[in-house]
Amino acid sequence: MKLFIKYMVSNRCKMAVKSVLKQLGLRYTTVDLGEAEIEEDISNELQDLLKRRLDESGLELMDDKRAIVIEKIKNVIVEMIHHAEELPKIKNSEYLSEKLEFDYTYLANLFSEATGTTIEHYIILHKIERVKELLLYDELSLSEIANSMNYSSAAHLSNQFKKITGLTPTFFKQLKHKKRIALEDIH
CATH class of the missing domain: 3.30.70.100 (Alpha-Beta Plaits)
Incomplete structure (x- = not known):
């Protein structure tokens, strides 16, 4: 069962x-x-x-069948961003459709309707949390992090990071009290 x-x-x-x-x-x-x-x-x-x-x-x-599908979407995203060796090189929409065996439009509409946010925004929030983690490890340059997270450039990553957190990645690294969000608290 x-x-x-x-x-x-x-x-x-x-x-x-x-x-x-x-x-x-x-x-x-x-x-x-x-x-x-x-x-x-x-x-x-x-x-x-x-x-x-x-x-x-x-x-x-x-x-509830719909809640189960939404939770599966979230779990695939968490697995993809936080637990996989590397991010897939295909579009997120294709990846989710393949993994969940549903049409992406159906998944996107269901997710947005239930959570009030888009799948893409949810992915971005998780990517930024993963970037924070990688910045704290201080083992990779910003360019290497951008590459590993499938950003087109370090500048693109920096812009998205600042848009979500209000901080530049460099300033975030310098903070004494690093603010990371627990995975279960990302909505």
Whole structure:
């Protein structure tokens, strides 16, 4: 039985889900961002208990089909930007359509309607958070970061960074209190 879980954006979330499943005696085959596959169907009572336990961990068991698709979009974006070795070299729209096996127009309309923002803006917010992380590591030049994040140039990255954060990447690096946003708080 496949379960769809909202707000799963990190390995820590995956560990929390595994822990809850184990506590409830549910055997799972896989736990990935946004979903878990358990070996058996569960009763309504056990499903309610699972829902409560996940809520206590800041996660949410989903059953609405549209909400599930929206969460899958978010998870593919998080995986693509924060966990992949490198960003895909194809358009974001093509990548999402291929990964989710839906027409991009449908995905974009559904996402915008439900979240009040576009998929592209959501991707930009995540890219900027990843850029902040890379700037803090101080291992790559701005040009190398721009290249790794599929920006056309360091100038393009700088302009987008300033538009989103209000700061230049150079000034951000100099700040004593670096302001990063937790992945689960990016909307």
